[in-house]
Amino acid sequence: MNDGFSSEIRVAEDDHRSGDGSYDATARIVDAGSTDDDGVVEAALRPRRLADFPGQPKVRDQLGLVLEAARRRGAPPDHVLLSGPPGLGKTTLAMIVAAELEQPIRVTSGPAIQHAGDLASVLSSLTEGEVLFFDEIHRMSRPAEEMLYLAMEDFRVDVIVGKGPGATAIPLELPPFTVVGATTRAGLLPAPLRDRFGFTGHLDFYEDADLETILARSAGLLEVESDPDALAEIARRSRGTPRVANRLLRRVRDWAQVHGTGRVGLDAAHRALALFDVDDIGLDRLDRAVLDALCRRFGGGPVGLSTLAVSVGEETDTVETVAEPYLVRQGYIVRSPRGRLATPAAWQHLDLSPPAGAQTPLPLSGETDAGRLG
Template structure:
């Protein structure tokens, strides 16, 4: 996979000779070029290779096969779910299955209608446009996208004031694949223009084991079954985390264990990188420690809890809290955050009688909110 210079906000990826060749025009601040190349190499190329998510995989496969038989682009596709579950991978697979190029950009990069118009006007017939974090597009760009998705045209406004003229620009048929971690933030008119919506759920340990065996083979890592299961069990049900932990375990084995990844190497490496048996990292445990030891299990407001662990409120709320709530370590109540019985047990502490035994979410909690903040 080759990566070109960063000279814009789009990225075009074409499949050639069975592998993806990318001319990237977006800079990912989340890691080095080498890390991005490795992550891209671990992505499945075809729908049949995509592990887990059987419901979404089967539904999407039906949509794509029907479009191929008709000889027309498929309906627009919206993929939602937490980070790291494969939304970008599925977007690449859509293009590969259709044997069409894919143009990649993101919602934050499209802040003006003109930005979107430039991308749309350069699309070829049948091309796939992947919009990551689509819920973060500007309102003006969203309104332009409505018309483009439905009628395959955009109105380009020339001039200003009373003399402004809207020039309709016809577009070739194309397919939008949108990805979002916050589907509830998408306006209804935009959601309604997607013919297929798939929600990705967290993976079972068995699926993560299959993913890790495949990744180990691609990375040239010799890994025991016990080691792979150890990594899978601490990966939060997320393939991206599983692959990242596998690379760190590989590093430990190369330095301390002769290169072979066994159960001992996995446990030692994960302990070194502060990932415990439940998949909790340093921040997760700091939040639970603060809840139980400093605030007697709560309830405590989000901002107070963030100050106690030395992090920003948004970091605690978006990074640590979702997993702690999902796994039953923390409860969200109208009065604030509280530690559950499982949190006390995980820390080896005696839970008070008032501690809830599982996480509780308010019925109207559709977003991050600031409960008890």
């Protein structure tokens, strides 16, 4: 494979997954042939180098400086923490860190590390300079977190042998390595763990122009003919998220191949996105269900998150992490201490008039951005 990622790749997790739940991502990448699974294609569309990573200019420049300085010193860089909503490129950046350092990467996740022994198994198998990527690092168990503190700072772990008064701690020296942590909930990370990351980068939603660049590159890798106005339309409805943009591109491609000429044009984009319930501003079924429940059933609020989630038949975490960030960012919902409130923009989008007495969201004292309430 070259840096342009001209061929698709397939991730063969089962072949190289360890008993502790981690796996060597470098060894996992094999040729895909004609496989066209969504997960396979998504992996194939990831940029391999920092220079090819579109958007997030501040994080990209800062991370590039950290990696270049480490290369010149000939030592592993500081540990890296990446935070932000799902689908913005945290995993991609972790893969890029390893590629820029020309080191292997071992991938695991917070939920997979439930015991200190799980983490000790992963750490003891690392080689010098290797990158250890923790996805959803905030979900790691507390005993494993405490072991990770010592490993990140002193590159050693204490393995406890035995139980009770006869237990002894055997120190295990580790080679220098770099931890890359990704989290969608940075506030849930304990301060001692967060402070051990030398570089912290927050990824924000992308501008439409950056998404168009991503879509043009993805269309080329997928060998799909496309029109710029169609890519612009897809980008506008992608909620500022590259993962959503690439998924919508594949669905428009599917529609064009089945019902059209195979070319991703503006008409194909309009028809395909309408078929998959993506409206003119990128709201999907769940987003509209949340707005509809908030306005029609609860008179615009305030209403509690759990009540709102039950009314749309979803889990609380799904509403809070999937629907709310975009709705708040677009100014359709306000998160207040008393509950969720619909803004005038939400009523207007649903072609509804607020009932008499409906509460209008107002910023808290000293707060000018209503979307940051809560």
